Amino acid sequence: MQTIRIERTACPKEKPGKENPLTFGTIFTDHMFEVDYEEGKGWYDPRVVPYHKLELEPSSMVFHYGQEMFEGLKAYKTEEGKILLFRPDKNIERANRSNDRLCIPEIPEELFLEALKTVVSVDQDWIPTKPGTSLYIRPFVIATDPFLGVRPSHTYKFMIILSPVGAYYASGLDPVKIWIEDDYVRAVKGGIGEAKTGGNYVASLAAQVKAHEEGYSQVLWLDGVHRKYIEEVGAMNIFFKINGVVITPELNGSILPGVTRDSVLSLCRDWGIKVEERKISVDEIVAAARSGEMEECFGTGTAAVVSPVGELRLEDERMSIGGGKIGELTQRCYDTITGIQLGRLTGPEGWSVEVK
Structure with missing residues (x-):
């Protein structure tokens, strides 16, 4: 070399x-x-x-x-x-x-x-x-x-x-509010949604400005074909805990394969928590929020690490999650990942690389 x-x-x-x-x-x-x-x-x-x-x-x-x-x-x-x-x-x-x-x-x-x-x-x-x-x-x-x-x-x-x-969000670990976007589209399968490139982010700005004007931190995108299935948040992957099961959208070619996303999935499996990577519709999310079956929602990404979501909004409906407080699993994921990053905890082999 x-x-x-x-x-x-x-x-x-x-x-x-x-x-x-x-x-x-x-x-x-x-x-x-x-x-x-x-x-x-x-x-x-x-x-x-x-x-x-x-x-x-x-x-x-x-x-x-x-x-x-x-x-x-x-x-x-x-x-x-x-x-x-x-x-x-x-x-x-x-x-x-x-x-x-x-x-x-x-x-x-x-x-x-x-x-x-x-x-x-x-x-x-x-x-x-x-x-x-x-x-x-x-x-x-x-x-x-x-x-x-x-x-x-x-x-x-x-x-x-x-x-x-x-902290990426000025609110730190306080739960953020997320706007579910059903008008603009960020990416489609076969496009460049899974690539880390500026084109994906500039495509998100118009919806992000709209969300900010309404008092929301980020945009949650739906798929570009059916406008039905959950994809990712502007700067994060998204997770839902519904009836004890941790669910996140499957990687489909239009979703960024996040490193923190992969880390959370690995940790949850190690802890014996059932996880599902699959299509999840906005209707399922709304129904779970309405019924109280949605126990937690959080985003993951390099910048924010793990960020709790306290409210989702679709059109005029506001859905409160976990009483607007950080959930137990969300906190555990955040504490574990940051503990490994700071050398306070020992993570899986290869997760920490020392610079000498």
Whole structure:
């Protein structure tokens, strides 16, 4: 594997004060990782360099055809000072699945993991340690060919930037309110819904703005064909606990295969809780909420980890869940996953990867 060269900044930034609460995704560390791709040459010149602005041609293909991929994971510092990544192999695997769908060259797994470790190690002093904080890691690829034509680019940049963050939702672990969207569509089977790419998120903005105006945190999407089956929340996968059974929509080609989603399913099975990955209709959800059979509802994702849902709204009907309080299973999932991430609990083999 190519050696990653390191160029340290001559002008370190001022780090956020420990007394100030961190917002999500607004502060960036001193350094970033970069590696370039050229058709026939492959990925070359991997480097950690000072965080900087990009210089690109206005005709760069990423601006015109949206050929780009991004990922998200976090680094944590344990009480003993160890630096841990949570299941980075799953993020690397998902990134390359997205790359394949978007006709972006695969990033060698060894290079990807070494890049993550190296840039986090260089900026390890930026990892916050207050409860509920972490170092968010954003790997991404952009197409850089200066060409106005619809085809895969011949050149790319793969970069990783870092951001010390607090809770994704300002409410923290307080239950959020979710708007069930029955007008706009996010993705369809056969499209790019299962890829981690900006096109999925820009498609969600109009509905998200509508939901925010009504006082709701996120949008819960229905399938794009029947407008009947539950898919995912804007920034999370979704789970329901109905009559003791944990149910989540099956991966069908339009749903993002979340790493936290997979972790929750694994933990529930280990705990002997019955889980079902299947189609679940909005009618079933509404009926369970009306009858009181829906015991808990929560979302999962890298940014929020586990987020309880206290209310669902479909058109004019508001459905309260669990009395608007966090459920026992939701809390257990959150405590277990964050405990593993922070090194307080021992998780399944391979879930914690140390950065040295």
